[in-house]
Structure formats: C-alpha cells, structure tokens
Amino acid sequence: MNTKTILVIAEYLDGKLNPITDELIACAIEITKIFDLKAKDISGVKAISEIKVIHVKGINPLESEKYKSSLVPIIREINPSFILMGHTSQGIDVASGLSVRLGCNCITGVNKIIYPEYVDVGKSEDSKSNILFSRLVFKGKCNAIVGVEKPENITLLTIQSGSFYIKDCCKEYNNIISNEEYYPSNVDDSTISLIEYGDIAYSRTTKSKLNEAKVIVAAGRGIGDKENIEYLKKMAACFTGSAVAGSRPLIDMGWLPYEQQVGITGAIVSPELYLAVGISGSSQHIAGMKDSKFIVSVNKDPNAAIFNFSDISIVEDCLSFIQAFIDNIP
Amino acid sequence: MKILVCIKQIPTSDININDSGKWITEGNNSSLAISRFDENALEEAILLKERFALLGISVDIDIISIGSQTAAESIKRAMGMGADNGIHVITEDKGYVSGAVTALRLATMIKKISKAENIIKMGDAPYSCCPYDLILTGIMSEDLMQAQVGPMLAEYLNIPCVTSVVNIKFDDNLNDNVDITDKIEVQRELEGGIRQNIKVKLPALLTIQAGINQPRYPSLSNILRANKKKILTYNIVDAQSSNSFDPLKVVRVEYPEKKREAKLLNGTTKDKAIELKNILKQRGLLI
C-alpha cells in the first residue's frame, strides 16, 4: 500500500507564519485518521499517511501569479493526495487558479471532514474516494456535503478558519508530520511579466474602539435603511459601556464607519454581550464575534445561520423588536 | 475597449433544505436578483465606461450569465444599469455546479463568441487572443460561495488575475502619460483591512469585492434602450467542451450544528422583549 501524502502549504504574511497553518495541520490530521482507519480495516497496518508541511521561502506569497507558478513543480514532485491551504485572502487568490494548472479537484471553504457510514470498506484500496467534505452555502445557512468524482486525482482544499483545532490527541501524530523549506528558482510563466506587485498599505485603522465595549449592538442588512441606525443607537443606549457596530454591507453602503465593522476584514471582538439584529451570520462575520461571552440574535428567518452561534434566538422583525425592547425598559 | 462582466442570478428569499435532503427549496417569498458582488463588478464596469468616455475612449460592456430562463431578467437589469450587450447561456441546472465547470463553460463561450482560436489552450501564451480587455466577476457568488469562477476563468484564458479588488485607480496612469487601455492599477484587500497595490497589464481578470462602489439603480432611458436590444441567447450545449464533466458532486445538504444553545424565545414581540430583558438582567448585562 502506498503512503498517502497530505501536503500543507504554510501561509505567511510579511515573513510571519499565519495561525491558519495550525488549523491546516489539524485538518490534515483529520484526513489522516480516516486513511488510517481504512488501512486498519484492510490490513491491520497503521499510519499509511504522512503530513508534509512546506514553507515556501524567498518568494512573496502575495505575488500570487509568481507564487502559483513556483508551487506547481513542488507539488508535482511531492505528488500528494491532498493539498491544504487556508480559505483566506491568500488562499482564495491562489488555490483555484493553481488547481486548474494542476488539473486537480478543488473544494473551497471546507469546514468539516466526513467519513460516511455507508462506505464499502475494503473494496477499494483507495480510501480517498470515501471522504466527504462539508462547506457552507447560502450565506452559511446550510452545509453542502461534497465528494469528488475522481479520487485518484489530487484534491486541493481551502480550509475555513475556525473549523479545525490542534487538540491534545494530535500529539500522537507528531511523528508523521514533517516540515520542509523550499526555495523556488527560475519560476517560469508567461503571465508573471504582465503583473507588477506593489507595496502593502495599512491605510485603514486596524485598532477598533469596539474592543473596549462591554456590550455591542450590531446590525446587518436586515435593518433595512440608513435612518434605522437611529433605532440601533437607542437600543445601545439601554446598556452601559455599549457600542454600535455593523456587518460589512452596512460599512460598504456608508451607513456606519469602517471602525465599526465586525468580521474577518474588520474588527475581531469578544464583548460580554453581542446583540445581532438582522445579520445573517456569514462565516466572515461569525469569525469576528463568535468568542463573545453571550450572543443574542434577532432575525426574521428562523433558519438564519447566526442562530447556530447564539445563546438566545429571537425570530422577529428587527425594528418591531427593537421598538418593543426600548418601550419595555423602565 | 471591451469589458465583460460575468453575473449570476441567485435566489434572495429564505431557503430551506428540500424533502430529499439533497438540495434546497426557495421560500414562498421567492425572488431572484443579481448576486451582490457581481452587481459591484457591473457597477465598476459602468464607472470605467463613464470615466473613459471623458477621455474620449469608448467602452463596450458585455454581460454574460449562465442560468435558467429567468436569468434574462438579470441581464436586462444589467443593461438597464448601463451595460451594452447581453449574452445568456440557458441551462436548467439548478443544483450545485462547481467553479471549474462554470469557468470552463464561460471560457468556451468567450472563445465561441469571439471566434478566437486557442485561447483555452494553456501555456501557448495566446493572451492577445482574449477578446476582452477586462473581465470582471464578483469575488464569489452569494449562494455557492466558492470564489472559484474568476481565478479559474483567468487560467483558462491565460490572462493574469487579481482577486478581492476594492479600488481601481486612474489618475496615476494619466500622470505617467502611459496608455491607460494597456495597464491598470488596482488595490486588493487582505484580512483586517490591509491593502495590496498591484499594476496589471490588460487583458486581465479582476474579482470584485463589495465596498468598491454603490451599485446604481437601472435608469428609465437605459431600460428603454435595453428593451430594444436583443440578448444573444445560447443553449448550454454550446458552452460544453470535451472535458466539462463536474469533478464534484453534492451528496446532501445539512443545517450546520448549533455551537450554542440558541434558546428560542416565544410569545408576542412584547413577551420576547420582556423575557430578553429579564435574562440580561439576571446575567448583570442590563441594570
């Protein structure tokens, strides 16, 4: 039986390792467990898989056309079963294009690895065919459980951050994890000369006042109108140490300033209370507020994804609810 | 100058998992719209057209959408906003279509429409064959959220790609006295509001992030103009290439597991407001 290689592409920004890399390793371990389970069933052999973490050096990963071209020969040489990258701005920029160059399967935004019950164990030596992947669809409202038609091909996955964690039991896998540095040279590609990568601008303030607030009252598109931000402010005024915030679309529409955006491209907050009104709960928003101590959500849609992350769920029209809340404060 | 904007029509109503558990059904309030990020891409194309017009450069905007019969409404809306021509590739595929399939279909159509040969062959560096100077897509669709179609299409056409674009600049190019139809300067967004400056030679593909602009409403004069124009219609078989089978399959759909209790409050609006108030008081969050 061949050893299966799961390739983790470590993510760097400004020469610093991004924490998503740990989550990629945790996900690789999940895949390993499935391989090993199957291998045991077939032959009683353990550990038929290895996890290779590669650190590509001497090239700026933000120069994505160059980065893609440099990854192709490295991946061909390693010939992995799976490639894992982050579902981050870098991963989104690189992964899909890379999969076309490699002619491989590509599943983006994976949040869970699934080993289906109905698999006919032992029939095929290739356990990869039996692995399924969960990824969010429809603003995070449901997960599509996806499989690949040609498991013999490489499968490239981008991993949703916040989905996999290194746990204590991961230690026993340390012996199958190896780290390797690569210094690509002579990267050759016709598109590279067509694109010129400039500097990085930290133009928007990265510090947010939201970090000091004990209570955050946040609105999403469900609030309906810019004028209704006033209701939001009135609701926030019911609490001490409170601040008003919003989902990205509200900032994009100019209803609230950027400093008040919560989410992956805004502020990451964890107040005592996060009150979300008219927010659907997309993964990019959830990433910014899921560690709040207590979460209350108001949404007219009983299946809104935000409820999966809430302590209290209120299915209501948000304006009527805010009005009722304000009216019933003594 | 020619710009192509790829748009997708999506359901905006509340959706539920259907009885088979394999896909979703749209709620009673079923309504359809252009996916938001695509609408930003479209608006950006129109803004480019307007700004180029001031410089005496004419821009032609084509819209392409692969979708069911109803997608024609979205194409008409796009033309009402200011796009010039519409291309509709009709398919009744309703479920999950992976990015690779859509990108290859778009590439096949672009090739067919322009009759440019070889643009799908990789490695031949035939980028000059791309009939468009600029191709814009949304960063992802709001329904399938794959963020794949743009970057994959760029690969099939062998043109450079920049994702998550939040700004397209002009003035610098003007000062440089260079040909603005040759190279554009863009900013892409990373996590935490960090931006990367990039100059890219045309033809190129950009995937557009929300916040770059405020999409306009269709204007009456544009709607009237659009009504007079015919949308170029194709059948999905026209977009099929030899290897366009879907590499992915959806086995089922599930509601995500609850990470917290999600205690549901009952009663009238007022009941719920009072109950919430009491809960928050108990927890010392409200005085």
Ligand SMILES: Cc1cc2nc3c(=O)[nH]c(=O)nc-3n(C[C@H](O)[C@H](O)[C@H](O)COP(=O)(O)OP(=O)(O)OC[C@H]3O[C@@H](n4cnc5c(N)ncnc54)[C@H](O)[C@@H]3O)c2cc1C
């Ligand atoms: C790379 C990238 C980065 C991103 N970064 C962020 C980020 O940092 N932060 C962020 O928030 N988003 C971010 N987004 C956008 C994200 O994908 C979603 O589009 C966004 O979070 C949705 O905002 P929303 O919930 O306000 O709007 P929608 O998704 O439109 O949800 C509106 C909700 O309001 C409900 N509603 C409607 N009317 C009412 C009513 N009358 N009463 C009660 N409820 C009602 C609806 O049921 C729905 O659930 C990012 C996207 C990308 C691609």
